[in-house]
Amino acid sequence: MRESLTPVDAPSIKSRPVYAALEPRSGSLHLIVADGDGAMAVTDMLAKASDRSAILAAAHVIYAPGPDGSNLTDALRGLGAAQFFRAPTIPALLPRLQRVVGAAHMGTQFYLAGSESLIGQAEREIMETGFPFAAIQKEHRGSTVRRVQCVHCKGITENVATDPFKCSHCGLMLFVRDHYSRRIAAFQGVNIDAEDPGDVPEPVVRFK
Numbered sequence: 001m002r003e004s005l006t007p008v009d010a011p012s013i014k015s016r017p018v019y020a021a022l023e024p025r026s027g028s029l030h031l032i033v034a035d036g037d038g039a040m041a042v043t044d045m046l047a048k049a050s051d052r053s054a055i056l057a058a059a060h061v062i063y064a065p066g067p068d069g070s071n072l073t074d075a076l077r078g079l080g081a082a083q084f085f086r087a088p089t090i091p092a093l094l095p096r097l098q099r100v101v102g103a104a105h106m107g108t109q110f111y112l113a114g115s116e117s118l119i120g121q122a123e124r125e126i127m128e129t130g131f132p133f134a135a136i137q138k139e140h141r142g143s144t145v146r147r148v149q150c151v152h153c154k155g156i157t158e159n160v161a162t163d164p165f166k167c168s169h170c171g172l173m174l175f176v177r178d179h180y181s182r183r184i185a186a187f188q189g190v191n192i193d194a195e196d197p198g199d200v201p202e203p204v205v206r207f208k
Contacts, residue, residue: 062100111139127182143208
């Protein structure tokens with residue numbers, strides 16, 4: 001039996017990521033990674049900080065425009081962080097993140113904000129270096145498009161907006177599940193017409 005298509009904000013399974021508002025914390029380094037409207041989550045977090053200037057003096061901000069084209073580069077650059085790096089895309093951002101995390105020490109606080117694709121990939125890079133999960137804060141802001149791995153060919157399609165959608169690698173029509181893998185930073189896509197070939201519902205925009 002085919003799983004029903006449920007709204008993106010419906011209660012879901014345990015592997016589904018959970019997000020909360022960013023909160024200022026004490027730390028030796030504040031590594032802030034954001035894309036798109038995630039910049040607003042960062043500015044909101046700093047507005048709550050009693051030691052805003054101290055956080056910014058020890059902050060390294062890495063930013064990319066969002067998958068929906070939202071670009072708040074000037075707003076983040078204008079905060080006056082000790083270091084600021086703007087990348088054109090998430091893939092272009094990751095090498096910088098890897099270098100910074102590789103040189104970071106215990107006591108570093110991590111703030112991830114923006115699209116789920118950005119948050120998931122940044123979290124994966126951080127956790128691979130051994131930093132504790134508790135040091136990573138995540139706030140989802142802006143676009144809800146998903147990064148989805150086809151469970152059949154293992155290819156990953158970025159910025160999936162419709163459900164079902166066609167795998168960009170093998171061409172199968174996939175149902176987007178809420179099952180999420182931190183290891184690959186992606187949701188699962190499963191062939192929707194495996195039992196009844198050709199029986200594919202009209203794609204519906206679920207993620208924007």
